[in-house]
Amino acid sequence: MKHLNLNLLTGLYDFHCHLHKVENLTKILEKLHQISMGVLVMTESPLEYQTIKKLFNNHLIHTCLGLFPLSINRDKIELFFKLLPNCKYIGEIGLDYSVVCNSKRKLQVAFLERVLYESSISTNKIISLHSRGASLDMVNMIKIKFNGTLILHWFSGSVTLAKQVNENVYFSINTAMIKSKNSKKLIKSLNPSRLLLETDSPSVLYKMRQTNPLDALAIIDYLANIWRISPNEVSLILKTNTKKALG
C-alpha cells in the first residue's frame, strides 16, 4: 500500500469494532479524536454493553447494545429488550449457524425477528448484523420494511444472494474481506453507495498483527484501485454513505 494520509478517514466510521479490546487503546483513541473518525463499538451481551458504554465519552464513539447469537439465553434476552428502547445503536446481533443444534438456531431467528420488529416501531436505529453461515436466512429476514439502518457486517453470501438484499441495506467491509477471493467478487459487484467501512478489530488480523480502526485506511486504498478513482474520491463517497447510514 502506498503511504496514505490518515486524514482520509476524517468523517468516516468504523461500523463494526470491538474497540474496548484493541491494543494501545489510549493512543488509538487520541488518534481517532485527532482525525475525527468515529466508531461503532460492538458488545456481545447487554451486560457488556452496560460496562463498556461508561468507557467512552466522545460524541463520535457509540457503544452498541449487543447480544452475540452464540451466547443467547433467557436472562440476556430479557435485559436486552429492557434496554432496547433507549438504544439507538445495536450490535452485534444476528445469526451464527456454526452452531448445528436446530433449537438454538430457532432461538436466534426468533430473537432477531423480535429485535427487528421492536426496532422498527421506535426511533431510527442503526443495527450491525452478523450472519456467519446464515447468509440466506439473514437475507430473507431483512426483506422487511425497516425504519432505521441495517448493516450487513462481513457478509459472506454469494453475489447472487447479495443482489436480493433490499437497496437501503448497507454492507460493511473489513481488511479480511479485501484479501478473500469470494469477498472481493462481492465488493466489486456492489454499488459504491452501499458500502461502509469496518475493521472488526482487534480479532481480525492484518499484516500478521491485531487490527484497530485506523486499518480501515487499507480498505480505502483497495477501493481506489478497483474503482479506478483516487483515495480522496473514495473517502468522499464513503463520507456520503456514512452520513446517510447514521441518519
Ligand SMILES: [Zn+2]
Ligand atoms: Zn464482531
